[in-house]
Amino acid sequence: MDISQFSERINQTLSTLQYGDKPKELYEPIQYIMALGGKRIRPLLTLLGAYLFEDDVEKAVMPAIGVEVFHNFTLMHDDIMDQAPIRRGQATVHEKWNTNVAILSGDVMLVRAYEYFLGIEPTKLPTALQLFSTCAAQVCEGQQLDMLFETRQDVTIDEYLEMIKLKTAVLLGFCLELGALLNNADPEDAKHLKEFGINMGLAFQLRDDLLDVYGEQAKFGKRVGGDIVSDKKTYLLLTALERASATEQKELLSWQGKMDVDKVEAVKAIYDRLNIQDITQGQVNHYFQRALQHLQEVNALNNKKDLLRTLAIQLIERDS
Template identity: 60%
Template sequence: MNPAVFSEALLNQLQNTQYGDQPAELYDPIRYIMNLGGKRLRPLMTLLGAYLFTDDWQKAVKPALAVEVFHNFTLMHDDIMDQAPLRRGQPTVHEKWNNNIAILSGDVMLVNAYELLLDVETPILKRVMSRFNRTAAEVCEGQQLDMNFETRTDVTEAEYIEMIKLKTSVLLGFALELGGLIARADDASVEHLREGGINIGIGFQLKDDLLDVYGDPAKFGKQVGGDIIANKKTFMLIEALEKAEGALKTELHSWLNRTQFDKAEKVKAVTEIYDQLGIRQIAEARISSYFAQGFANFEQVSAEPARKELLLQFAHQLVERES
């Protein structure tokens, strides 16, 4: 199977999905964010999860798009909370329109996600909806924890990993789980898919933290150094706060406590502190560990090796990503 077939099916569904027309201010932002591109990782995972167990993977296309619509709904609202200027290299919805429109359009996107999930066959619909509801609540829990961390100086690595698991990883886990459920996979395989997706997701977010500091601005699609500017409690900063001593500790806290500063100067200074502490190497090792655990989960899935290989190849692409 050529993986491009899955992407093509998703693109066709995306282009043919109607979110609504009037008022234009409500629906134009939905079309805008859904057409910004992105990696479409989550819906592709749903299709790959279904293909592991059935040739009739097309029945997972609409539910897969539901995951992508929900994901973009969370991005639209997260961007408001973070006051982010860019999303995928383009103005965020609240910048292009305003906060109120972005909130309301996001609400409609959540409704659209439920509408697309209703395409799931009746015998498994209740189970799928229950798992989606739990996942959606966990994503919100993760976002609240992330906001709580903004006012704390004692966030631990364990707390941070739990936060990104909820905010980011559980949706990747659900995406794979959804594919398995639609294909009527055995319960053990569905669980391995979910756990594998969660571990891959944690590695994915840690890679995002790394790229925010060390990524190529032309490839990253977001403001490189944005986390440093905002004093965001990322894996990088938490590790630096734990390991910094003496003059480095004093300098790091000085930058964190400043209310007025040159953004480029702060990014450069904090990055240099990370370099001296070896934070990049620590993050890369942790990323590799979570990806390895995810691959181990996938190996336990009861599916044909040739079909499983597609999923493994896709997961390996996440390891090497630069955007």
């Protein structure tokens, strides 16, 4: 088995899903956002987590789809809160329809996500649902912290890392833990897999922060420099403020709240002077190595663990 076969199984299942029929204004946005594609990392991790312990991953397919639908629900609502115009190179749902439609369609996606868990065998279903509910609440906590940071000027790097752990990383950890649970993994192995996913998620988000500033628009699928334009407290900004001279700090802060066309390039120039790109990439590498250490502890065949190693490398070396 290779990664492409798992991806094909996921895409095949997604292509057959019907989320609902009428009113079409409720369900068309769901079909739209799910058809935009994406990396399908979360369902892929669920299947790979299951495959580590048993070759047959069919029992994990629909729960994996549930996680992907949940993830896209969070994206739909996040886009509203961020007033983001573009998602995966296309108009966001609230732009294409309107905000009320996006809210309600997202709500249905959350309901459907839980439905896709209901085929889990009865002895494991309560545990799976409890883990999912805990994770889903943590994702919301992370998003709330992200919004609170918008009006705070004293956000620390540690607070930021905790926020992205909740908002992004815990879901990757849950996916692997879910796959392990469904295919009868030892609890200690499931714990190490979860930590592998969390650390990989931290590396993934920090890489995303980098791409937002240094990526290519055509490949990235979102507006490059969007975090700078919206004054988001990212690892790059917080590290720059920490390392900057008094003059550079003043210059960085002077751009807050402005919509000047030169803003992105001006802030980026300060980042370049302070070597922020390399420092951030160093943190990406740090969390990547921590992830691999946890994967090493998992009691499974090396050729199966190699699939997760390969995926992790692809994620931290990506340019989109």
